[in-house]
Amino acid sequence: MDIPYWNKEIETADRATLEKIQLERLRKTISSAIRSPFYKRMLGEVGISSGDDIKSLNDLRRIPFTTKDDLRKSFPKGMMAVDMEQVVRIHSSSGTTGIPTVIYFSMEDIKNWTDLLARCIVSTGATSKDVFQNMMTYGLFTGGLGLHYGAEAVGMTIIPIGGGNTKRQIKVMKDFQTTVLHITPSYLLHIHSKLGDVGISRDELAISKAFVGAEPHSENTRLKIQELLNIDAYNSYGLSELNGPGVAFECVYKKDMHVWEDAYIVEIIDSETGEVLEDGREGEVVLTNLVRHAMPILRYKTRDLAFLHPDKCECGRTHRRLSRILGRTDDMLIINGVNVFPSQIEEKIMQIPEVGTNYQIHVDKKGSLDRLTVKVEIYPKLFMGEASQLDALKNRIKEELRSSIVINAVVELHEPGALPVSEGKAQRVVDQRSKL
Ligand code: DLL
Numbered sequence: 415m416d417i418p419y420w421n422k423e424i425e426t427a428d429r430a431t432l433e434k435i436q437l438e439r440l441r442k443t444i445s446s447a448i449r450s451p452f453y454k455r456m457l458g459e460v461g462i463s464s465g466d467d468i469k470s471l472n473d474l475r476r477i478p479f480t481t482k483d484d485l486r487k488s489f490p491k492g493m494m495a496v497d498m499e500q501v502v503r504i505h506s507s508s509g510t511t512g513i514p515t516v517i518y519f520s521m522e523d524i525k526n527w528t529d530l531l532a533r534c535i536v537s538t539g540a541t542s543k544d545v546f547q548n549m550m551t552y553g554l555f556t557g558g559l560g561l562h563y564g565a566e567a568v569g570m571t572i573i574p575i576g577g578g579n580t581k582r583q584i585k586v587m588k589d590f591q592t593t594v595l596h597i598t599p600s601y602l603l604h605i606h607s608k609l610g611d612v613g614i615s616r617d618e619l620a621i622s623k624a625f626v627g628a629e630p631h632s633e634n635t636r637l638k639i640q641e642l643l644n645i646d647a648y649n650s651y652g653l654s655e656l657n658g659p660g661v662a663f664e665c666v667y668k669k670d671m672h673v674w675e676d677a678y679i680v681e682i683i684d685s686e687t688g689e690v691l692e693d694g695r696e697g698e699v700v701l702t703n704l705v706r707h708a709m710p711i712l713r714y715k716t717r718d719l720a721f722l723h724p725d726k727c728e729c730g731r732t733h734r735r736l737s738r739i740l741g742r743t744d745d746m747l748i749i750n751g752v753n754v755f756p757s758q759i760e761e762k763i764m765q766i767p768e769v770g771t772n773y774q775i776h777v778d779k780k781g782s783l784d785r786l787t788v789k790v791e792i793y794p795k796l797f798m799g800e801a802s803q804l805d806a807l808k809n810r811i812k813e814e815l816r817s818s819i820v821i822n823a824v825v826e827l828h829e830p831g832a833l834p835v836s837e838g839k840a841q842r843v844v845d846q847r848s849k850l
Contacts, residue, residue: 531564
């Protein structure tokens with residue numbers, strides 16, 4: 415296979431070269447970070463007063479972790495490391511859980527971020543010949559503008575449509591013969607279910623690829639997307655604290671996501687002890703910016719759980735691959751004492767052929783016990799059969815779940831369109847226990 419690269423030299427650099435670059439950039443980043451009140455205090459406490467105090471990459475471990483709470487407490491400017499005059503863009507998280515977190519970019523930061531996204535796009539085989547429909551929200555969310563700049567650098571024809579308005583999205587896909595989509599996986603499945611309503615068939619569309627990310631999804635969900643739409647779906651990972659999309663992305667081989675190690679130091683840690691784990695072991699992803707200076711973040715505890723692949727990728731890139739996000743340290747449900755990640759439930763139900771494209775997990779109480787209800791949409795023709803067939807399907811789903819999560823779940827079958835959909839990140843879990 416002819417492997418496409420955006421910057422072959424850096425993407426295939428050997429480990430010694432990568433580590434040399436990392437060390438240089440870490441020093442520079444620390445010298446920038448220390449200009450912010452937050453890092454001045456934190457680094458001062460561990461005896462680091464400039465980048466020169468970092469003698470080797472191992473010295474990174476002297477630095478304490480940064481948490482979401484630190485970002486919140488530093489709102490609005492506690493982590494800003496340059497004068498406001500040098501800031502050319504602000505992004506922010508929605509702040510639905512409290513105080514928003516804000517991210518500042520200098521012109522150089524935007525240039526560096528754009529370059530990373532161009533790498534991501536090219537690594538999937540997309541080119542300037544592609545028509546790119548960017549269906550992620552533009553605005554304070556990093557998903558829209560981040561990929562927009564990357565796609566522009568690659569020279570793609572961009573349709574900056576943003577999120578929502580499903581019918582229009584489908585029409586635009588047909589009118590401009592869109593070839594590449596950027597979208598959350600849940601919204602893409604919804605779009606597929608709406609093609610018929612708009613009177614447009616898959617054959618009238620030219621889509622061949624989708625960059626899917628911004629929310630957890632299982633390998634079975636990817637396979638479902640690929641099969642239903644006959645496209646290649648590439649996993650895309652990132653978080654606003656560390657720029658946004660472009661932290662890790664799948665290449666043409668689709669065997670998990672290359673982390674751009676000249677731009678980020680990635681560590682996998684045991685969340686409880688903080689111990690750094692070796693490649694192959696699952697733990698919390700911790701990231702350090704190496705090419706951001708308006709607001710660099712050091713050793714950020716993402717709360718995302720994953721592992722790094724120890725083996726090399728066939729594409730020739732040397733940057734290690736991060737597994738699919740397997741869960742979050744904060745999304746684990748405890749149901750009657752049993753630990754369950756929503757991702758385990760998704761993985762199971764999405765491999766059942768009768769299950770459609772949407773589902774939701776509800777947790778409440780029945781008496782003093784927790785009750786887990788898994789609501790799934792199934793294909794409409796199944797409702798036309800015998801009631802006993804529906805019961806059999808329900809039992810099969812229940813059994814599949816029991817074998818995996820060791821919990822007796824209540825299973826509800828719904829018609830397509832019955833469960834809520836989001837045009838951005840899906841809300842998969844509704845836990846009502848604290849409200850009861
Ligand atoms: O979601 C940035 C992004 C935009 C990534 C577009 C990919 C595409 P935040 O809103 O800050 O930023 O949310 C970050 O979303 O910590 C993960 O928990 C989750 N997440 C992002 N990408 C993936 C993915 C953007 N591919 C949080 N798989 C992260 C699983 C993901 N979870």
